Amino acid sequence: MVSTQIELVSEQRCFGGWQRRYRHQSQVLDCEMIFAIFLPPQAAEQPVPVLWWLSGLTCNDENFVTKAGAQRLAARLGMAIVCPDTSPRGTDFPGEHDSYDFGSGAGFYVNALEAPWHAHYRMYDYVTDELPQLVRAHLPVSDQEAISGHSMGGHGALVCALRQPGRYASVSAFAPIVNPSDCPWGEKAFSGYLGDDRSAWAAYDTCALIERGDSRQPLFVDQGLADNFLDSQLRPERLRAVCERHQHPLELRLHDGYDHSYFFIATFIDDHLRYHAKHLGLIPDLES
Numbered sequence: 001m002v003s004t005q006i007e008l009v010s011e012q013r014c015f016g017g018w019q020r021r022y023r024h025q026s027q028v029l030d031c032e033m034i035f036a037i038f039l040p041p042q043a044a045e046q047p048v049p050v051l052w053w054l055s056g057l058t059c060n061d062e063n064f065v066t067k068a069g070a071q072r073l074a075a076r077l078g079m080a081i082v083c084p085d086t087s088p089r090g091t092d093f094p095g096e097h098d099s100y101d102f103g104s105g106a107g108f109y110v111n112a113l114e115a116p117w118h119a120h121y122r123m124y125d126y127v128t129d130e131l132p133q134l135v136r137a138h139l140p141v142s143d144q145e146a147i148s149g150h151s152m153g154g155h156g157a158l159v160c161a162l163r164q165p166g167r168y169a170s171v172s173a174f175a176p177i178v179n180p181s182d183c184p185w186g187e188k189a190f191s192g193y194l195g196d197d198r199s200a201w202a203a204y205d206t207c208a209l210i211e212r213g214d215s216r217q218p219l220f221v222d223q224g225l226a227d228n229f230l231d232s233q234l235r236p237e238r239l240r241a242v243c244e245r246h247q248h249p250l251e252l253r254l255h256d257g258y259d260h261s262y263f264f265i266a267t268f269i270d271d272h273l274r275y276h277a278k279h280l281g282l283i284p285d286l287e288s
């Protein structure tokens, strides 16, 4: 079941299109949520394909919008970009706001199984089901979709695509957490949201999903080599190894000197937008 109302919070003209924020009551998360959408100029004429952008720890719907610099090219390509928030909001469970890597701002795109989180922390269903239905019902986007994200959101994007073969035209990620079942961020989040039975964790672990082999969708991943979290949390070599073992198509680009920040994302976001535009069948007007 989908909530039916969305309320415009703000809008700005941007590269001939619109950058907007909307508020709505999420039934899946049982709280009020805000999401951002960039609508390119083409959306005034007809529904346009949509890129889902999943952000990382500590983010809300605004980080990508204000820091990635994606709107200029998205406007030319005719691609909408939707940025969901990263967790339910407005709830106040014990410990929910105490740390940056668990609770608010850190939903990890899972459907929680453990109390008290399971009543609200259902970000997988929110970003793959409720929000797409809501956006399509109210805004000029087509059912063609691609997905990308950063860090916790890179994990989310890869997991959403690998769990739903054939759904997204393409998937990409910046500095994704590729093996959350075996890194400190993931172990903390998954034991809190999913419980101690690690068999439930594999459904949200990119490396485990590639092992399972349900999807053959190519993965496009950028990773900075000066990323503070490279060796402790991200471990792209594990993604490379599992993809090699299973002949899963992977383009993994390692970039000297780039860190974990949105400066890294802003540097390479155009490559990702063009990659998705190609797979979404958009004909880019890239002269000039």
Ligand SMILES: N[C@@H](CCC(=O)N[C@@H](CS)C(=O)NCC(=O)O)C(=O)O
Pocket: 055, 056, 057, 058, 059, 063, 067, 100, 150, 151, 152, 260, 261, 262
């Ligand atoms: N706050 C954490 C790091 C959190 C962090 O780097 N978050 C990334 C995603 S994992 C982010 O995008 N932060 C928001 C921003 O840069 O705008 C720390 O200082 O260790």
